Amino acid sequence: MSKKQEKEPELKGTLYSVFFVGAFILVTWFMAFYLFIDRF
Amino acid sequence: MHIHKYEKWWLTLGVSSLVVFLIIVGISAFHYGSHPPSAKVYIDPERVDEIAPFNNPGVHKVEGKDWDYEVVFVASAFYYNPPEIEVPLGSTVKFIATTKDVVHGFQAAGTNINMMLEPGYVSEYVTTVDKAGEFLILCNEYCGVGHSTMTSMLKVVE
Numbered sequence: 062m063s064k065k066q067e068k069e070p071e072l073k074g075t076l077y078s079v080f081f082v083g084a085f086i087l088v089t090w091f092m093a094f095y096l097f098i099d100r101f
Numbered sequence: 102m103h104i105h106k107y108e109k110w111w112l113t114l115g116v117s118s119l120v121v122f123l124i125i126v127g128i129s130a131f132h133y134g135s136h137p138p139s140a141k142v143y144i145d146p147e148r149v150d151e152i153a154p155f156n157n158p159g160v161h162k163v164e165g166k167d168w169d170y171e172v173v174f175v176a177s178a179f180y181y182n183p184p185e186i187e188v189p190l191g192s193t194v195k196f197i198a199t200t201k202d203v204v205h206g207f208q209a210a211g212t213n214i215n216m217m218l219e220p221g222y223v224s225e226y227v228t229t230v231d232k233a234g235e236f237l238i239l240c241n242e243y244c245g246v247g248h249s250t251m252t253s254m255l256k257v258v259e
Contacts, residue, residue, distance in 0.1 A: 069105065076107040083114055090122065100213045101228045 138216040138226040146220035149175060149201045158182045167193065168227055174198035176205040176218050179247025181238060185254040193229045206241030209255050217242060230257045 104112075129135045149155045154173045160183075161171045169192040175182045176198060188194050198207050200218040207224065208215040214236075216224040240251035 072105055072107045076111065079111040080114070083111065083118070087118060094125070097213060100211065101231050 138224050139219075139222060142223035142225075143221055144199055144223055146199075146201055149199060154197060155199060160186050160188060166195075168195040170194045172196050174207065174253070175201060176207065176240070176251075177201040178203060178205075178245050179240075179251040181207075181251065181253035183253065185256065187256040187258055188230055190233045190257050190259045191229065191231060193227065195225060195227045197223060197225050199223045203244050204242050205244050205251070207238065208241045209236040209238050211236055212255075214238075214255075215241070233257045233259050 144152055144155070154161070154171065155175050158173045158175050161173065162169065163171050170188055172186055172188065172194055174196065177200060196207070196214060196216070198216065198218050199222065200220050202220060204220070205218045206216070207218050212228070214226055214228060216226055218224055234257055236255040236257070238253040238255055240248055244251065
């Protein structure tokens with residue numbers, strides 16, 4: 062019953078890219094939200 | 102189904118940021134009562150000048166309400182009545198506006214006051230003016246040849 066173990070793809074670069082885009086979205090969202098809160 | 106470890110990380114992060122954004126929007130809507138600046142008030146656009154409060158545009162001090170001043174604006178191609186207003190710093194102001202002809206915008210640059218004025222509807226926005234200065238009110242819905250000159254001025258004075 063041994064299943065052939067496939068090698069995991071190396072996704073470190075993808076991880077960094079995804080987190081970079083995610084961080085950009087988060088930061089810009091909070092910047093816009095701060096602007097909204099700060100203004101009357 | 103096999104999901105890569107990193108895929109789990111970014112899926113979790115993506116879904117949780119969506120949840121955080123929705124919670125913040127939900128709290129501001131249901132707890133702080135934020136809503137689009139349109140009241141469910143109808144008005145005959147042909148008779149705006151005869152109907153209160155639009156028969157008397159300008160700044161009006163009011164008592165016993167949640168706000169200190171009511172500011173009444175009538176928009177028409179291509180100007181606002183009144184052409185400028187003055188309110189004291191720190192006062193709570195209710196902006197009440199409508200249009201006599203086509204769709205106009207009502208935006209005070211540098212503030213969150215930003216409404217669409219539609220013929221037959223009354224738009225309202227309540228805010229506490231906590232910054233002194235002059236804020237240009239302008240039309241941000243294209244309304245015709247004079248659109249770019251359609252302005253008024255909000256002065257917040259100490």
